Amino acid sequence: MSDHCPLLLVQDLVTRSPPRFRFESFWPLLEGYSDVVRSSWNEQCSLTNGFAILDYKLKRVAKHLKSWAKNDVGDIRKQLLVGQEIILRFDSAQETRQLTVDERELRTTLKSRVVGLAVLNRIKARQRARIQWLRLGDANTKFFHMRAANRKVKNRIHALQSAEGIATSPAEIEEAIFIHMNNIIGTNVPCLGRFDWNKLNLPKPNLSDLDSPFSEEEVRKAIFDSATDKAPGPDGFSITFFRTAWGVIKQDMLTVVNKFFDLNDPSFHCLNTALFVLLPKNDQPTHATHYRPNQPDPFLCQVDVQDNGK
Template sequence: MGKFRQAIDNADLKEIKCKNRRFTLSIKRENPTLVSIDKFFCNCSWEELFPSSMLMAASTACSDHCPLLLADATTPRRRAQFKFESFWPRFPRFHETVDHAWNRLVHNACAFKRLSIKMARTTRDLKIWSSSLFSDAKLQFHIAIEIILRLDVAQESRNLSTPEFNLWGLFKKRLLGLAAIEHARKRQASRLTWLKLGDAGTKFFHAKIHSRRRKNFIHSLQTSNGIATSHEDKAAAIFEHFNSVLGSKGAHPRTIDWSQLQLPTITGGGLDNPFSEDEVWKAFYQFYCMAGDDLVALNSTLVVLIPKKDGATIVSDF
């Protein structure tokens, strides 16, 4: 232990204190054993990059240990999106809901528009169907976690009464059934569909989920003004980069001499004939249908940043 403390001092590390708990391990007995054995450390440079980070403890839902959650308190809220759950087809009236939504008549001549309407109808009906089955289960799951957390906190300062201790045991058992649905969601989030039920608790399973989250999240970007860590600063840096790159014409020091390639020529094919007015209107109508009856959508662009190399730090690395 002395060497460990010396190593912490030599590395100039400091502990990140938990905001809502004093102990991280509680062995459930009438007279519980409370120990603080889980710690988070950081250096001054990391603390300057993430000044609003916060360490919170969750409930001891399915273990004697309480998970520690380290996150940025200023993280922007994500807009709710529809996500298909892999366990839905095993529940009643799933296939009937999809058939009813998909086979309803759509009055539109454009194939792209019909497909968009069918997908939107199916999404809306599945949301209504799933909320009637799983919304209450999810609410019960979070209520059980919150009650267990409050009992954990109360146990640190006093012994639980007999009704409180029995309530704690009841919610622990109830939570196992509710966690089965959450387990299926996490299994789908890991993208490891070949895992069996007993493999879900392995370190590889959880490492795969965390790896995907870290891979999809851009923690920071190196800019000319420093390091951007907040959502607003990163969005501004990305917009400034692509605004200067897209649509701009750069100088080309070299070109291609097409005559040296000796490509075959096509004569008499009518490729250079002028377009007729009917052809122009047909092309315009196809673009109009592809845009979903909204021409403004043709000028909108969705940029997805994919790292081109490991350790990408600047916008041009994506």
Template sequence: MAATWHETLRNRDPFRRIFSRLKSMDRRLQSWSARSVGHVELRLSVSRVLIARLDAAQDFRQPSPVESWLRRQLKRTYLGLASLHRSIARQCVHLSWLRAADTNIAFLHLYAAHCKKWNHIHELCVNDSVVTDPAAMAEAAYRHFSDLLGTTNHHDHTIALEEIDDRHFDLSALDQPFSVDEIWAAIRQLPHGMAPGLDSFTSEFLLAAWDIIRDDFVEAFGKLYELNGCGFHKLNEALLTLIPKGPDASTLSEYRPISLIHLFAKLVAKVLSLCSRRALASSSPPTRVSSSLAVPSTRTSC
């Protein structure tokens, strides 16, 4: 893993360097998986046929030591492949409440195929008309959720925050550069067992390869601290998808959008949230609320 990470041409931009190295690592890991594991179902079928032929041969003659050894090895391999096959199927259906002995592999395959068909949007009702073209549905979804976000409007009044709580806090720690300990603490608190991001990696990769990728990630955080976002778009993309709220969803208001972002963007958000949490922990809820909260808009808006 270390050789694969460092063999990529070193780019002066840490964002682009991390992006290219993650892509190279993903290709190498997929190649390694194909060589070491291969097609699981095909290997299961071959092992099953060989075991059946060796068992049938035992009915007519005594197996040789080599055949006995081969049969034991095939059974070990078959059990390992069967466990791997079931784990892959369970990951496809995302049923965390399902126990290991509650169902068989056929149910997992059927449920995964059903979810894939159910999540596909065939048509949408937009302004009393039915839209079936994928590009038109994407454009309608973009307009719908953009309108929900709204725009900034001028207000004649605002909230005087100093009237709510006139205490002052020392927030100078938030202006300090990101430290290695802060980044590592955020990595350890990232949720585990989640779907991989656009770069095909999860938080488990950060835990396992932190000693290898640490320097590049720390340099990228330093660039963010300097408010230099050049090249950050490589790691700040998101894939949006719509999840139906019910079985008969037909309009965009009956769908819930979710996003799939890069692993580095998840880590940045986690580090910022932990920094904000420490700052908020030093303050307590306000004990006095003033009744005169409405002031002219010349005050600083919240």
């Protein structure tokens, strides 16, 4: 017999960053969610600027929700598996003996709890799969997990061709994308034509209401008309949070929205952030130009407008 054992060497160059906060769509369905949001949001805040207050309260609510989900909610999938295992053992024991009253009550309680946990698990898996056209109960979680795993593999950039060569490490790929996007974003492209709006005979609307403050109903309608499960921003909150917590956060939201009229605010940078997402334009992207936003084609920016307005 040989005393040699195989040795597997793996060179993992992917940097592990700490997980960002992500609002879970099933949290509003659980008991205690509203209390956590209300108590953390209404805590005393020493700030006076509307933008800074909203940014501070969102971070504080995210911290409290994350702690509540860890301590009170727990692992949904693990609870589901434990509940199914206990029910299976009760069913196996019932074939040889009669269950006691306490055992029957526990089995009934576990069955109803397992059904609820299965629904929450499907909501969680559907949120990660980013499937909008499928309802919650129309499929099991295996399909959602397959879609989420496929998205994770597809969205990862393994290598990228740049002017300096082939970038393979995360730092090299980040530098190549930054150089490319920095060169094209904000580039002025000359336009050869101009529209003569007077010859289009368009009606002139009354724009006097544009300087009026936003009402609570307008802000509420804008939030409730938005999609709930779209990709969250840098703060991790989706539209589901703003819908479910509207009764608590509406006054601060209205203050911030109306403060947009003051464009010279030093705290506007607290909310004026966004995630830069690269969208591949083909199935096998290899260059930085294969991702959107790409460098605009000068030919598409040349508009030849005749005097007749066509």
